[in-house]
Amino acid sequence: MTTSASSGGERWHDLDAVRAFALFLGIVLHGVMSFMEPRIWVVDDTVTDTGANIAFYVIHMFRMVTFFVLAGFFARLLLQKRDNKVGAFLGNRLKRIGIPLVAFWPLVLAAIVTLMILANMPAPGSAAAAAPPPPPPAFTVQTIPLTHLWFLYVLLLFYVGTALIKVVTDVTGIGAPLGRLLDKVVGLLTKSDLISAVLILPVAAVFFVNKGWMMWFGIQTPDTGLIPNAMAIAGFTTAFTFGWWLHRRADLLDHLASRFWLYGISAAVGTWWCLNIVGSTPAFVPVNGADHPIYCLLYPLTGWSWAFFLIGFARLLLKKKVPMVRYFADASYWVYIVHIPLVMLFQWQVKDLAWEVEYKAAIVLFGTLAVGLLSYALFVRYTFIGTILNGRRHKVKKGAEPVLQEA
Numbered sequence: 001m002t003t004s005a006s007s008g009g010e011r012w013h014d015l016d017a018v019r020a021f022a023l024f025l026g027i028v029l030h031g032v033m034s035f036m037e038p039r040i041w042v043v044d045d046t047v048t049d050t051g052a053n054i055a056f057y058v059i060h061m062f063r064m065v066t067f068f069v070l071a072g073f074f075a076r077l078l079l080q081k082r083d084n085k086v087g088a089f090l091g092n093r094l095k096r097i098g099i100p101l102v103a104f105w106p107l108v109l110a111a112i113v114t115l116m117i118l119a120n121m122p123a124p125g126s127a128a129a130a131a132p133p134p135p136p137p138a139f140t141v142q143t144i145p146l147t148h149l150w151f152l153y154v155l156l157l158f159y160v161g162t163a164l165i166k167v168v169t170d171v172t173g174i175g176a177p178l179g180r181l182l183d184k185v186v187g188l189l190t191k192s193d194l195i196s197a198v199l200i201l202p203v204a205a206v207f208f209v210n211k212g213w214m215m216w217f218g219i220q221t222p223d224t225g226l227i228p229n230a231m232a233i234a235g236f237t238t239a240f241t242f243g244w245w246l247h248r249r250a251d252l253l254d255h256l257a258s259r260f261w262l263y264g265i266s267a268a269v270g271t272w273w274c275l276n277i278v279g280s281t282p283a284f285v286p287v288n289g290a291d292h293p294i295y296c297l298l299y300p301l302t303g304w305s306w307a308f309f310l311i312g313f314a315r316l317l318l319k320k321k322v323p324m325v326r327y328f329a330d331a332s333y334w335v336y337i338v339h340i341p342l343v344m345l346f347q348w349q350v351k352d353l354a355w356e357v358e359y360k361a362a363i364v365l366f367g368t369l370a371v372g373l374l375s376y377a378l379f380v381r382y383t384f385i386g387t388i389l390n391g392r393r394h395k396v397k398k399g400a401e402p403v404l405q406e407a
Contacts, residue, residue: 012077014253014318015070017325018310020332022067024369026148027339029059031364034347035357040282042112043119043347049357053280058271060218061299062306064151068236069307071155072243075162086163093159099388101152104337108147111341119348142225148340150223154232158240179248186245190252193259196308199242200300202234207296212286216278218299235300239307253315260312263305270302328373333389334380335372342368 032055033041037048075093082088139145146153169175189195207213210231214220219235222228228236246252256263277295289296318325346364353360380386382393 011321011326012073013321013326013329014314015073015311016329017318018314019067019070019074020325020329021310022063022070023332023336024328025059025063026336027343027365027368027372029056029063030148030340030343031347031368032056032361034351034364035361036282038282038284042116043344043351045347045351045357045360046354047357047360050280052357052361053282054275056282057216057275057280061271061274062267062303062310064219064221065235065239065300065303066307066310067151068158068239069243069246069311071158072240072245073247074243075159075240076244076247079162079166084166086166090159090163093156095388096390097152097155097159100333100337101149101156103388105147105149108149108337108341109145112147112344115341115344115348119344119351140225141227144224144226146223146225148223149337150221153226154222154228154236157228158237162244182245183248186242187249187252190249191255193262195242196301196304199238199304200297202238203231203300204296206230206234207289207299208293210289213289214284215287215289215292215295215299216283218303253311256308256312257315258312260309260316263309263312266305267302267309270298270305274299274302330381330390331373331376334376334385335369338372338375339368342371 030041032052034043034045035047035049035052036056037050037053078092079086079089082092166175169178186195189198203219207215219231220229222232274295277292277298343364346367350360350363376386380389382395386393
């Protein structure tokens with residue numbers, strides 16, 4: 001997923017770092033799920049902790065919104081690098097996103113199913129487990145499990161949609177004048193700090209009209225089926241579109257940096273308020289969104305505040321290359337692809353230990369990260385897998401900059 005900046009081939013180190021951070025937060029989100037109560041994960045630890053509930057809730061509020069903002073930003077950057085040629089753009093995205101989805105999805109799914117079985121087998125000498133439920137029906141458009149790789153599928157949908165819009169606006173000639181108009185609107189709203197009030201409207205409207213909303217979980221993850229749910233469409237399409245326009249108006253990144261403190265305060269207050277409304281315990285009782293209008297607005301507003309805080313803060317800190325951050329950014333794509341089976345493996349190994357939850361969580365999280373990064377260094381970075389994921393690299397002498405042949 002490596003992408004260079006439009007100026008001199010240099011990378012946007014700050015945005016690369018935020019994108020990597022969003023992916024690594026996925027390890028934390030899935031890693032704490034075995035410690036949540038009530039149970040929502042396929043591996044149940046013998047201990048639970050309210051902190052795990054809160055960590056999951058907060059990360060879920062903003063992680064994928066932030067990711068798709070950056071995905072939209074880098075998508076337009078790539079289109080420019082390909083001289084605005086739609087075919088070249090789509091070809092690159094099929095190589096970097098489509099091939100990994102097709103290649104790794106069956107392997108990841110098989111590993112997940114295997115670990116589900118192992119983690120839920122009765123201990124030796126214990127009573128036999130209840131008979132398993134009947135096998136699920138064959139995969140259909142509605143039931144195919146995309147697992148955590150759903151984001152690759154959604155990205156492909158966005159890339160195709162973007163390409164179609166590009167072709168239509170070019171053919172009709174409305175692209176340039178419409179773009180200039182929206183540039184002014186986005187700039188005015190962002191500099192007046194009103195942009196969040198506009199960006200929250202699509203997902204807030206979907207929340208409001210939903211009569212069976214699991215409000216504690218916010219935006220429903222589109223990890224099952226090939227037709228994303230309305231919440232995901234509203235929330236992530238808005239984020240991707242704004243990211244696209246943020247690249248058109250990259251000068252606005254400095255404004256977000258100057259307001260990072262404001263967005264940080266908004267994120268903290270909004271998170272506290274949301275948790276006071278729904279509580280720290282996951283609730284599985286569907287509600288009518290229209291009965292909770294404040295929460296319908298507050299939840300997405302808080303998510304966007306977190307996203308702008310992270311982007312603005314990174315803009316202040318990481319305008320220049322930091323080698324370790326750069327390495328983690330390169331590795332994050334691979335680590336995220338393989339992390340779920342690793343998380344489940346470590347959760348299975350520690351679930352029956354009579355240890356404090358902090359120690360167990362540390363083993364799960366740092367163990368997953370260590371194996372993911374080590375496997376990237378040994379088997380991915382300079383191999384054909386790394387070429388598919390991030391472009392071809394050549395080993396260089398210590399202290400020199402790695403050569404990335406193809407974005």
